[in-house]
Amino acid sequence: MPEDADGTAVGTTDELLCRGPWFAGLPRPLRERILAAARTRTFEKGEVIGLEGCTPAGMSAVLSGSVKLVRQVHEGDESLLFIGEPGFWFGEFAVLTGERTLVSAIAKTRTRVLMLPKRAFDCIVEDDPLSYRHFATLGLARASIFLMAYTHASSLEPEARLRGQLALLSHLKHDGHDVDAAVELPYSQTELASIVGVSRQTINHLLRGLVAKGLIEQGFGRVRVLAPRALLAGL
Numbered sequence: 001m002p003e004d005a006d007g008t009a010v011g012t013t014d015e016l017l018c019r020g021p022w023f024a025g026l027p028r029p030l031r032e033r034i035l036a037a038a039r040t041r042t043f044e045k046g047e048v049i050g051l052e053g054c055t056p057a058g059m060s061a062v063l064s065g066s067v068k069l070v071r072q073v074h075e076g077d078e079s080l081l082f083i084g085e086p087g088f089w090f091g092e093f094a095v096l097t098g099e100r101t102l103v104s105a106i107a108k109t110r111t112r113v114l115m116l117p118k119r120a121f122d123c124i125v126e127d128d129p130l131s132y133r134h135f136a137t138l139g140l141a142r143a144s145i146f147l148m149a150y151t152h153a154s155s156l157e158p159e160a161r162l163r164g165q166l167a168l169l170s171h172l173k174h175d176g177h178d179v180d181a182a183v184e185l186p187y188s189q190t191e192l193a194s195i196v197g198v199s200r201q202t203i204n205h206l207l208r209g210l211v212a213k214g215l216i217e218q219g220f221g222r223v224r225v226l227a228p229r230a231l232l233a234g235l
Helices: 010-017 028-037 092-097 118-127 129-153 158-173 189-196 200-212
Strands: 039-043 048-050 058-064 067-074 077-084 104-107 111-117 183-185 216-219 222-225
Touching (some): 010 058, 028 111, 028 129, 058 092, 058 118, 077 189, 092 129, 111 118, 118 129, 158 183, 158 200, 158 222, 189 200, 200 216
Antiparallel strands (some): 039 111, 048 104, 058 111, 067 077, 216 222
């Protein structure tokens, strides 16, 4: 079986990445081309994988561990946008557009990623221009999700903001696919409070309310959304 740069079997990597709907939906030749051109890297907890405002190095997928996507809102103050787990791709916007990166990617834990360099991406789409639409599909789906997130963030009602953000985080974990299956989200109460813009005490109260309504289940550092669409009912 062929191996990638760090000796990981490519077949194993392909199976892991196919947990994500976007990669699983790609034609097999394109998946194989991506795996052949990509390389793996390991980052320690807190290490920067990609920095906001920098020239894009490439697009990446989480193989193990987890990655925080954050945006600087004030000097020294970051806003958490999403936590990506194995199978999650990030960095597609800058690779597709050639613009500087919009967010920073930081290893939340010791993390291993598969990185497709910008030059390799350019070679793939030059050789097969139709492949660009598959990458564009991922970028457009993400743009739509973050636009909806902005809309919900402007709501004045904290519960509405929380319900909207949980639904959108679930949608983002499904790579933009409209799937209503239960979703495990790796967010602590402190992280959710940061995303929603309320205190930890308030988020605790709001989460208890959603548990009582049968919309979510809570675990240590995690929230299980039972039916993402139901969270948006009445909003």
